[in-house]
Amino acid sequence: GNSVTQMEGPVTLSEEAFLTINCTYTATGYPSLFWYVQYPGEGLQLLLKATKADDKGSNKGFEATYRKETTSFHLEKGSVQVSDSAVYFCALNNYGQNFVFGPGTRLSVLP
Amino acid sequence: ETGVTQTPRHLVMGMTNKKSLKCEQHLGHNAMYWYKQSAKKPLELMFVYNFKEQTENNSVPSRFSPECPNSSHLFLHLHTLQPEDSALYLCASSQGGVLAGERNEQFFGPGTRLTVL
Numbered sequence: 333g334n335s336v337t338q339m340e341g342p343v344t345l346s347e348e349a350f351l352t353i354n355c356t357y358t359a360t361g362y363p364s365l366f367w368y369v370q371y372p373g374e375g376l377q378l379l380l381k382a383t384k385a386d387d388k389g390s391n392k393g394f395e396a397t398y399r400k401e402t403t404s405f406h407l408e409k410g411s412v413q414v415s416d417s418a419v420y421f422c423a424l425n426n427y428g429q430n431f432v433f434g435p436g437t438r439l440s441v442l443p
Numbered sequence: 444e445t446g447v448t449q450t451p452r453h454l455v456m457g458m459t460n461k462k463s464l465k466c467e468q469h470l471g472h473n474a475m476y477w478y479k480q481s482a483k484k485p486l487e488l489m490f491v492y493n494f495k496e497q498t499e500n501n502s503v504p505s506r507f508s509p510e511c512p513n514s515s516h517l518f519l520h521l522h523t524l525q526p527e528d529s530a531l532y533l534c535a536s537s538q539g540g541v542l543a544g545e546r547n548e549q550f551f552g553p554g555t556r557l558t559v560l
Contacts, residue, residue, distance in 0.1 A: 366548055368551075376551040377551070381548055426546065430488060430499060
């Protein structure tokens with residue numbers, strides 16, 4: 333079946349540091365891939381997505397590239413801010429099947 | 444109102460109470476979902492509705508009873524809950540859903556923080 337694996341963290345960085353959160357997936361065919369972010373006390377918000385191999389999703393300085401050869405969708409940001417502190421979820425959606433979410437990675441950015 | 448709304452945002456109830464959670468989506472979607480989010484556990488899919496029909500029930504105890512009267516509204520009726528049911532309950536919606544074979548993103552509400560005493 334489909335599955336998503338991501339580093340669980342917590343990840344603690346200083347402001348302006350480079351961020352990478354790894355995500356790998358297992359799925360048949362060509363799922364869509366997503367990153368969601370959850371700020372404290374809120375629901376999940378879609379951060380970015382990619383629907384086919386080599387697509388790059390980007391939003392708010394974050395980006396992730398759909399790598400079918402390595403079945404990965406790593407999230408990166410060049411310079412994190414304190415306001416980026418949140419939990420980040422990698423997810424996939426495959427044809428005719430329900431969403432699958434990773435366990436989430438908690439990011440804390442210190443000033 | 445825009446997006447997905449949930450009420451109430453916070454709920455405290457005793458084990459013998461009956462309460463309901465409400466979700467409403469203003470996006471014209473035809474699939475709606477209930478998730479449970481507990482501390483230090485992965486997101487758990489509870490129920491899925493496509494075009495008002497329940498298409499998924501992930502072995503959820505009968506003390507949780509969903510209702511989907513139309514494509515815009517979803518309820519979760521609660522009765523005789525246990526303390527371990529305390530969690531954040533999230534509602535989501537999407538266009539298409541499983542029946543349509545789509546791979547679209549889900550849009551989430553802010554959640555209801557439930558505490559069972």
